Amino acid sequence: MAETADRLICASADLVDSGKSVRFDITAASGRTVSALVFRYQGQVFAYHNSCRHIPVELDLADGEVFDLTGHYLVCSMHGALYQPDSGRCVGGPCRGQRLTPVPVSEQNGQVFCETATAHCHMENQR
Template sequence: MAAGTTGLICDSSALVDSGRAVRFEITGPDGKPQPAIALRYQGRVYGYVNACRHIPIELDLEDGNVFDLSGQYLVCSMHGALYLPNNGRCVSGPCRGQSLQALPLYESDGKVWLNIMPD
């Protein structure tokens, strides 16, 4: 992303409660691109590095479907680990008790932004 304090992810309307996530990339600590997701749950937006804590593979295997059928959990499509959408904590599966890496997202003027330099 360009220099500055924020990066545009998507229009707010692109995120529907418990719907498809919007995929984007961030720059990892090693300077390489990392997959990330933005999602909406119970009216709020959340962002996470798109990597399961068990084996660092993308939760959705490229299509944005990160919620389970109930719409209450994020699910790793590879081996079924379940995460709480509002804090990324794994509640079922081989990585139980670990959490997805959260990203600082916010909404403003109908857009979802990544705070690149959080306070």
């Protein structure tokens, strides 16, 4: 597993319930870099690959905003697909029934970590 400091994504306080997500990169074992985002929903922290299941474009168009106005769905900024924040399942739009790719994360001592053993996480220019 990567060193703890390498797995740090952000402070817990950076993630407000149904608020702006924090983007980060994962470097997979293959060496490929994947964009991901982490957010808080109903008190829990979730993370997914930042890639819509309709067309592989970033969900948030680089600004970290992924929740719809209700705060209960993630919305793709391209064509408006709606995803359940806790399951990643698409419940409306062209990719209905498909799921976002989850990224295991944890929250410890006021910090949010990526838990993928083969991943190296770092903050993008988010703050």
